[in-house]
Amino acid sequence: MTAAAVGIGLLSGGGTALAAPDGRSAGPVVTRAALDPALVAGRGARVAFAEQEAENAATNGAVIGPDRTAYTLPSEASGRTAVKLTPKQYVEFTLPGPADAITVRYSIPDAPGGGGITAPLDVTVNGKARKTMTLTSQYAWLYNQYPFSNDPGADLLHPDWWITECACVPAATTPAPVITKPFRPSHFYDEQRLRLGKTYRAGDKVRLTVPAGSKADWTVVDLLDSELVAAPHVRLVAANVVLFGADPLGRRDSADAFDRAIAHAKRKNLKVYIPPGTYQVNRHILVDDVTIEGAGNWHTVIKGRQIxxxxxxxxxxxxxxxxxxxxxxxxxxxxxxxxxxxxxxxxxxxxxxxxxxxxxxxxxxxxxxxxxxxxxxxxxxxxxxxxxxxxxxxxxxxxxxxxxxxxxxxxxxxxxxxxxxxxxxxxxxxxxxxxxxxxxxxxxxxxxxxxxxxxxxxxxxxxxxxxxxxxxxxxxxxxxxxxxxxxxxxxxxxxxxxxxxxxxxxxxxxxxxxxxxxxxxxxxxxxxxxxxxxxxxxxxxxxxxxxxxxxxxxxxxxxxxxxxxxxxxxxxxxxxxxxxxxxxxxxxxxxxxxxxxxxxxxxxxxxxxxxxxxxxxxxxxxxxxxxxxxxxxxxxxxxxxLPNTITCDDRPPVVAPPAPSPW
CATH class of the missing domain: 2.160.20 (Pectate Lyase C-like)
Structure with a gap:
């Protein structure tokens, strides 16, 4: 079976290429939720991309996990395992089918005082065509108790709540317990999408490398999704938002232009069309009795700031x-x-x-x-x-x-x-x-x-x-x-x-x-x-x-x-x-x-x-x-x-379950 055939079979719920004993040398391993797709055939969303776990790819970084303990990087990773890279290290995926776009799920550190940092990640295919993704932790890293804080140095948000770590209610405890900060860090991961600029074939190698001098002490790569993006959808007879003043380069706010296009479409019984581009919209767009079509979610992006x-x-x-x-x-x-x-x-x-x-x-x-x-x-x-x-x-x-x-x-x-x-x-x-x-x-x-x-x-x-x-x-x-x-x-x-x-x-x-x-x-x-x-x-x-x-x-x-x-x-x-x-x-x-x-x-x-x-x-x-x-x-x-014998062990010892396999 060719690599391309393997990729097509996986997307429709077929078999998978098997990993070598080290998990990294027998071609692409495509999974669904880190499982052999055969174990979940007919269940879950039908998607256009192939998911590959970093721990199954070639790397000179360190595999972290498995770990199901909350507040750890592996616990939030798909399959509870990921790959941790330091500058100059890489993880390399073999494409299972034709692709011109990828999604990378990753984590990088927070800023010392919270708020996130940015850091580069170089992407090459077959050692060429280098592109650089700018990773960010600005949308990750929450701390403390619900509803959470962006401040890693924050004191307890609810000192009157029971705290498992000290087995106490801190506000009612003398002396007050010392709570390690940052307290309960979570929400470590983010993801980004990237167009590769051309269509690559099954078997081509996508390498993600942390460049020397990165501001991130480490970069964790969880997985890579690869896909072949469909051509842009075009609607010629429509209320095109650009004709009503929308800016496809995202330099100015297009919300009012969207409103004008929607109003015109309703008067003329037309659909609203948003052609390829990135449109800045910083408020709600009210919709009622209207059809709004983009060119496809890889092509048309509506992006806004929180105000x-x-x-x-x-x-x-x-x-x-x-x-x-x-x-x-x-x-x-x-x-x-x-x-x-x-x-x-x-x-x-x-x-x-x-x-x-x-x-x-x-x-x-x-x-x-x-x-x-x-x-x-x-x-x-x-x-x-x-x-x-x-x-x-x-x-x-x-x-x-x-x-x-x-x-x-x-x-x-x-x-x-x-x-x-x-x-x-x-x-x-x-x-x-x-x-x-x-x-x-x-x-x-x-x-x-x-x-x-x-x-x-x-x-x-x-x-x-x-x-x-x-x-x-x-x-x-x-x-x-x-x-x-x-x-x-x-x-x-x-x-x-x-x-x-x-x-x-x-x-x-x-x-x-x-x-x-x-x-x-x-x-x-x-x-x-x-x-x-x-x-x-x-x-x-x-x-x-x-x-x-x-x-x-x-x-x-x-x-x-x-x-x-x-x-x-x-x-x-x-x-x-x-x-x-x-x-x-x-x-x-x-x-x-x-x-x-x-x-x-x-x-x-x-x-x-x-x-x-x-x-x-x-x-x-x-x-x-x-x-x-x-x-x-x-x-x-x-x-x-049976019928109702008491067999109560309030907290029984936990054993590691075996890996799932065909029934």
Whole structure:
């Protein structure tokens, strides 16, 4: 098989070129979430690029990791491993297929006092055609407790909160504990895209070299994505923003020109076209009943600075920035908005939850968002309903301070599919039914990688929600891959909640406050019972750091809320650091054809709600048959565990799970 054929096969979910024993000498190794693509065939976003991990490439640098401990560079890397370079060192990738563009995910140090630095990275192909990328850490490096600080020397933001590191509440502790600074550094990585200037062939060598004299003491390269960029999309009969005064060189603000083009398009029943170029836009563009097309997200870039408002807006915002916003739901919302084929690059460097500095926002019913590339905004797409029938497809959302996408309050009959998400500062994809329930929404065929905080995909209340055929990898802290939570004031779960045919890998993080490991999928009853029709079918949980499945409540409400009647069927568990199932709540679940292997501890860690009654655990597990495998010859759901035997080990020892392999 030729290298080109290998590359094409990988992009469609086929096989991969195998590495030599040193992992670096047998040609290109293309992965999906650092996995052999064969392990995730049919799941996750269908993308135009090939992903290659730096640790599989040729290098004279140092491989760092694997490490799943939060606040370390390897923990936030894809696959929990990367390559660290010092000046004059390189990492070299072999292209698996034709490519004329690359994306590099990297980290460089922060400035000593915060705020970031810039540093060069030289790019050559076959030793020629040198280009220099200017890397930056201005959009990385957060510190301290939520909502975090850009100052590495900051004192505790919440001295009245429990601190795991000292096992104390500092404000109530005498003498006051010494907290090491910088405290809890995180959000280390950023990424940049580069056009190579010509099309290179499979087998050509792309070398990334840190030049001598770089201001960065070290440069970590996590991965390289390579692709062949499609020709620019052209719309001749349209309201061309350049004709209304927009500057494709980005020298002056084009927001007013965009407004004029949109107004003209609506009067004349035309589409708005944004030709190739970089356009400076430093505020929201209001969209309603309009189609806006770019030439493609590699060709058309809408880039803005974050602007401090003279006084706070009514919604509490103290900044504005680039974004395409529908009207507020309270004003009727927008309809028939169609956005496609451009990039949105924001300038958000800190988390201020009241700020409306998202890439796409407001309410948009009967609308589509497709083919966008969004980075450096607070949230890529945040929708405040009520609204209905939005389709979010084929977008790339990276390097966010908070979520990639959130359906917030009364979003209904909408679909999020084939989106690629990497390096969010909060949930990757979320449905949050605050005040008004979301209903009949679907997240399907998405890839979420390396959410630094919280979960890959999270559902907070709502009715008839579906999460299917997604790939979620490498959550870092205080969350996991898949989550259903009665929390944050969400409306009750009703109808059916379906998790179907999803794959998670290296999931299940350490929860700081509880000081326990979470499950790759976890259900959490904090504010209300979870007693809807919850079905988990066909999921694969690979290489789970702690448990594969967790059902939990908070100790303060352990006797108030339950998780009842969850059904697990046709699930595969391939490697856990602790148990296959951890139950820390009252309620029940059933299991049918749930196969497990490489389970690190007792198959079921059943603590119930910690009352330890003579009748057994308050959480009942029902064996519907076909539940095979576990640790050694012992079935993970052994007969002696049923129906509700207490097998509670509050913090079982953690073992390293085996690497995933074909079942």
């Amino acid at each position: 401090t408002l003279d006084e706070p807006a009514p919604d509490g915002s103290v900044h504005t920035g680039v974004g395409f916003y529908g009207k507020d739901a309270a004003d009727g919302g927008s309809r028939d908005v169609h956005l496609s084929g451009f990039a949105i690059e924001g300038d958000v460097r800190e988390r201020i939850d009241t700020d409306q500095v998202n890439g796409v926002g407001g309410a948009m019913s009967d609308s589509t968002i497709t083919g966008l590339h969004i980075r450096h905004t607070k949230v890529g797409l945040w929708f405040d309903g009520p609204m209905s029938n939005v389709r979010v497809t084929g977008n790339i959302v990276v390097d966010q301070i908070a979520d990639a996408l959130n359906f917030h309050t009364g979003v209904t009959d909408s679909v999020v599919s084939d989106n690629f998400v990497r390096n969010t500062g909060d949930d990757g994809l979320a449905m949050w039914s605050e005040k008004t329930a979301n209903a009949r929404n679907t997240f399907t065929r998405n890839t979420v990688q390396s959410p630094v905080l919280a979960n890959g995909i999270a559902i907070y209340g709502g009715t008839d929600s579906t999460v299917s055929d997604n790939l979620v990898a490498d959550p870092v802290r205080e969350g996991s891959a898949l989550h259903a939570g009665s929390r944050f004031g969400a409306e009750k779960f009703t109808g059916r909640l379906s998790f179907t045919d999803n794959t998670t890998v290296r999931a299940g993080t350490y929860e700081l406050n509880w000081r326990i490991g979470l499950g790759a999928i976890w259900l959490y009853a904090l504010d209300k019972d979870i007693d809807a029709d919850v079905r988990v079918t066909g999921d694969h949980y690979l290489d789970s750091t702690y448990n594969a499945i967790m059902l939990v409540s908070d100790y303060a409400v352990k006797d108030l809320y339950a998780i009842e009647g969850v059904r697990f069927k046709d699930v595969r568990i391939d490697g856990t650091g602790t148990s296959a199932v951890s139950a820390r709540v009252k309620g029940s679940a059933s299991f049918e054809n749930v196969d497990a292997r490489g389970v690190g501890a007792v198959g079921v860690n059943n603590c119930g709600s910690f009352n330890f009654t003579p009748a057994g655990s308050e959480f009942a597990l029902t064996d519907l048959g076909g539940n095979d495998g576990g640790r050694g010859t012992e079935s993970w759901l052994a007969p002696w565990l």
